[in-house]
Amino acid sequence: MSVNLTKNAVNPFETLSASVETASTRRLSYSASLIAKANDLAQKVIMGGTQHPELAQKVITDANTGDLLQLISETIGVETVKAEASVLDGCSDDELAKLLESRRSDRSKAKKKGPASSMVVCKTYISAFIAELLVRQKLGKDYQSGSSRVVEYDPNELAKDQEKLVRKIKSLQSKQCRLKKLADVDEQAQAEYQQVQEEIARLNELRVGKPRVAATKVVIKANELTALRETLASIDPATLPEDEQQKFLNLMSKLG
Template identity: 30%
Template sequence: MTKLTEMFAENTNETATTNNRSLAGTAQLTSLANSIVAEVMKKADADAENYQEKIVASQTDNNAMDELIRELYDLSSTDVEFLKALDEEVQNSMLKSQQSKRSRSKSKTMTLENYRSLMSGAVAELLLRQAMGKPKSSLGYRRASGSIEYTAEELENFKNDQEALRREIRNVQSKKSIMKSKADFNEENERWIKLLEVEDQLKSLRVGGTRVKTVVVDTTKEKLLEELGDKEVDSLKSADMKELLKKLLSGAEEPTEEPTEI
């Protein structure tokens, strides 16, 4: 049976840094976010095996984390009036602070404690956006939603953002690894087949990958040596040289083109 703790690294000596110059409302927001994190983690732990794929994805992808939180907790029911009461400048500063918190957490070893901190920053950001009326763009790559299909717009975005494309390919490969590690893995599984198709689809969007160049091969030297046999060039008479040239010219072919990967 899969346990939530198995999805994270062991605790290290890393300690979180705190900023004593907290903005108004930050302490209340942090407390609220932490209480929501506790609820989300409790639900995820109760069904850890089914949520494993989404939890792993959420450790490195903000969209995946946001979707996981929304799936396990109804944020719209949360009272955010205290955030609405803050002026816009403070709200924006708090939003940037939570985004920085998420970035710092992702850069550290992903222990369970650090994951809670990462999720807390995500919850806080979502609550702030809710209070500010600034929802995230609806365009997301839906990693955590379980969907393994992409819209034409998403595919075009991947094509134009090769780094995002590489991350998405790694994400699909991670899903494949998780599926393959399960005891009941079956290559005939519909989802497995779909993952293979999606991986190929994404890889086809790569720009500047393996290319093929044409190498022109001139075989004149080989033919000349073949005609000479054991004869020395210096020993050839003028008539012999002319005859040799005639043979080479009469049997001349276009240079051979050979494809070579670079």
């Protein structure tokens, strides 16, 4: 739906419908406090839309995170986001990584539905992104720096301990599965998904005794070979497509 701006600085967010959606019941550790804080900050950003109607309009219609980041900076300020990241004090890096992927997933889903579809979807989109910024602040990973770092270890050291190497590969494969769901709708997730794929391939090369495809030999008995020759001899190569004729002649020459 389109949202029209007026000369009286009407807040574009106020014109969105107020449809209600059922919230997900799945929760990670720190998820409730993170979402509550992000929702509170998202509400302040939305209220600030009156002072920045054109930018707010772009957030609603284009769903571009660059515009949203600018609106957050203009309304609540980046320093506020940094300070409020304390809500995640005590959260482990592993939990933070899961929270990051969960919030990115929510943001991507909201973006796919379209922030302009309703206030609920729009607020979810903004809140999920703010939550992502809070997590990234705690992890020390700036949003604009691109996808998360994958290589956090020395591959050569892993190669010396094959059990750790296999565990790392399995961990990356699990991450790959999670990112695959986001890759179609999130550019950062797509870049990270490709990076993880490349790292899995690289680590697999370090595995000792990795399975190899065995060569297979087909044994044809003499009587079967004779029958095969007779069958092929009954075929006129001229009746075959041009690109298949040479293949047929090569096969006949090998059979003798």
